[in-house]
């Protein structure tokens with residue numbers, strides 16, 4: 001009896017000291033009540049560096065003190081239960097939260113030596129450099145050609161019609177859509193299939209020469225074949241861009257990303273190598289989520 005009590009006391013003491021628990025399989029895990037981020041938020045070559053980001057919608061504290069890097073040529077997956085703040089965090093990265101009345105963002109997001117929240121930053125070029133692909137494909141009610149040419153025209157990227165043709169063709173090739181649409185460029189973008197529309201939207205994002213591409217559940221409206229094409233594309237795009245993708249599919253996160261960040265009720269709970277997060281999570285909340293006990 002007394003031996004058991006000693007063991008229990010030892011465990012309680014350890015929990016207090018390390019804010020963690022050691023399980024019977026010998027693996028140390030961080031307890032559910034810990035909210036500081038576990039894992040490596042920083043990378044060697046960050047393309048974007050976020051420091052202590054907080055977001056409020058009125059009084060609602062939607063993102064709490066999140067620090068996270070997005071690396072060069074990496075796909076970073078953001079996962080977590082509905083309402084945990086994935087879209088909110090993603091929108092901070094190109095100041096899309098500016099468009100939401102009552103939304104307040106604090107903290108620092110460094111890109112090319114400047115804070116994207118600085119008043120000196122013009123959001124129009126910022127949103128070209130940090131492009132966004134949404135959940136539902138949203139082509140403009142224009143031709144396939146015009147869907148791509150629209151952005152480069154606004155940003156003055158083509159000096160003559162030949163240059164514009166080249167941008168349109170290159171963007172469609174990079175998005176893996178050229179072969180399917182090259183003979184119907186004058187037809188409406190909205191006439192394409194859902195998967196083609198999503199690749200058109202990716203081509204549109206690429207056309208304005210971004211460095212970073214943000215994707216908010218880009219495959220949730222697509223069938224498995226279209227999803228596979230977009231996932232393949234994401235992997236190819238990594239050669240030239242940094243990508244942050246929100247997904248509800250853990251299989252997708254495992255397939256396309258190198259790093260994974262797990263969010264829970266506005267906190268960044270754990271971040272690390274994708275394989276480690278899915279096979280050997282360190283935080284109990286991450287483990288609950290990936291094993292289907294939560295969300």
Ligand SMILES: Nc1ncnc2c1ncn2[C@@H]1O[C@H](COP(=O)(O)OP(=O)(O)OP(=O)(O)O)[C@@H](O)[C@H]1O
Pocket residue numbers: 057060062080081082083084085086087088089100
């Ligand atoms: N425009 C808004 N006004 C007020 N509250 C908002 C707004 N957008 C999001 N929220 C709140 O902020 C929190 C985070 O929402 P967010 O949309 O970022 O979550 P999410 O992780 O993307 O969820 P989902 O997986 O369902 O897309 C939620 O509690 C949500 O209700």
Ligand SMILES: [Mg+2]
Pocket residue numbers: 086087088216
């Ligand atoms: Mg969302």
